[in-house]
Amino acid sequence: MNTPAAPLLDTYGRLHDNLRISVTDRCNIRCFYCMPETGAEYVDRAEILSFEEIERFVRIAAGLGVTKIRLTGGEPLVRKDLPRLIAALHQVPGIRDIALTTNGVLLAEQAQALYDSGLRRLNIHLDTLDRQRFAHITRRDDFPRVMAGIDRAQALGFGPIKFNVVAVKNLIEPDIVPMARFGRERGIEIRYIEFMPLDHQSLWDRNRVLLMDTMLEMLRREIGPLEPIPDPDPRAPATEFRFTDGIGRVGFIASVSKPFCLNCNRLRLTSDGKLRYCLFAIDETDVKGLLRAGKQTDEEIIRTIRQTVRDKWLGHEINTNRFVPPPRPMHSIGG
Numbered sequence: 001m002n003t004p005a006a007p008l009l010d011t012y013g014r015l016h017d018n019l020r021i022s023v024t025d026r027c028n029i030r031c032f033y034c035m036p037e038t039g040a041e042y043v044d045r046a047e048i049l050s051f052e053e054i055e056r057f058v059r060i061a062a063g064l065g066v067t068k069i070r071l072t073g074g075e076p077l078v079r080k081d082l083p084r085l086i087a088a089l090h091q092v093p094g095i096r097d098i099a100l101t102t103n104g105v106l107l108a109e110q111a112q113a114l115y116d117s118g119l120r121r122l123n124i125h126l127d128t129l130d131r132q133r134f135a136h137i138t139r140r141d142d143f144p145r146v147m148a149g150i151d152r153a154q155a156l157g158f159g160p161i162k163f164n165v166v167a168v169k170n171l172i173e174p175d176i177v178p179m180a181r182f183g184r185e186r187g188i189e190i191r192y193i194e195f196m197p198l199d200h201q202s203l204w205d206r207n208r209v210l211l212m213d214t215m216l217e218m219l220r221r222e223i224g225p226l227e228p229i230p231d232p233d234p235r236a237p238a239t240e241f242r243f244t245d246g247i248g249r250v251g252f253i254a255s256v257s258k259p260f261c262l263n264c265n266r267l268r269l270t271s272d273g274k275l276r277y278c279l280f281a282i283d284e285t286d287v288k289g290l291l292r293a294g295k296q297t298d299e300e301i302i303r304t305i306r307q308t309v310r311d312k313w314l315g316h317e318i319n320t321n322r323f324v325p326p327p328r329p330m331h332s333i334g335g
């Protein structure tokens with residue numbers, strides 16, 4: 001009988017079992033706080049990991065205790081045949097949970113194939129329910145397509161479906177309450193994500209972060225009382241609340257005002273095969289070369305994963321004067 005591999009523990013005792021995989025750095029919209037309108041730099045297509053390489057990496061990582069996979073981008077649905085990868089990852093022993101983060105623009109047309117691949121958990125990045133403000137933020141007039149995608153996903157039975165709302169101050173305030181109302185009506189959990197310094201245009205500023213406590217106060221005032229939901233998994237990034245009238249839940253990913261790095265269980269694989277121990281990591285380790293060097297490198301890939309976890313820092317340094325933005329923009333790291 002195989003001896004179970006030693007768990008992926010870092011030097012702070014944090015267990016790593018959650019892998020976020022960016023399957024592309026391309027996107028079909030242009031959120032101003034993530035990408036420039038024009039001139040975004042992309043990885044050469046030849047450098048992008050194939051589905052077979054991603055699957056092999058996941059098999060190795062699963063052997064080390066990774067059980068949860070989140071597929072991200074850029075926009076993952078612009079990657080052709082994504083359902084084929086999802087179906088393959090569902091067959092990897094040890095993988096118990098696969099989720100997708102999408103902007104929803106292509107969801108309506110791909111929902112059936114995604115559903116057939118076994119996918120159920122969706123996070124849809126949508127900052128507003130206002131078509132004009134959507135176009136202002138994303139520089140694309142795709143709001144109706146996103147709403148059609150949400151309708152289709154719910155009709156097919158995807159769930160849980162959550163919305164990711166990037167909370168930029170002096171922009172999103174008018175959307176905070178309508179989003180929560182929409183979530184209550186449709187049984188969708190709204191996740192408000194404090195704006196993080198991950199854009200390449202250096203637009204981020206502490207004064208542009210709409211803080212969790214401010215949003216909570218808005219919801220309490222406009223909708224009603226909320227109570228915290230005890231965390232089933234304290235390592236999950238969101239702090240969750242339910243409305244005391246029993247209708248609807250909201251969550252906050254308060255990376256700036258209430259960092260949760262002490263419980264971090266996440267590793268990230270970029271579309272061009274770099275392993276990152278943190279969203280804000282400055283350093284990253286290439287595994288593409290090992291994946292393309294042939295089947296004999298499994299042990300070396302295992303060593304690389306373990307070393308990456310051992311090298312992991314305590315957490316981001318956004319709230320210190322040591323903070324240095326990561327050398328990669330959000331669209332090439334993935335959420």
Ligand code: SF4
Nearest residue numbers: 261264278279315316
């Ligand atoms: S900032 Fe880095 S260390 Fe902190 S929770 Fe996010 S990925 Fe983990």
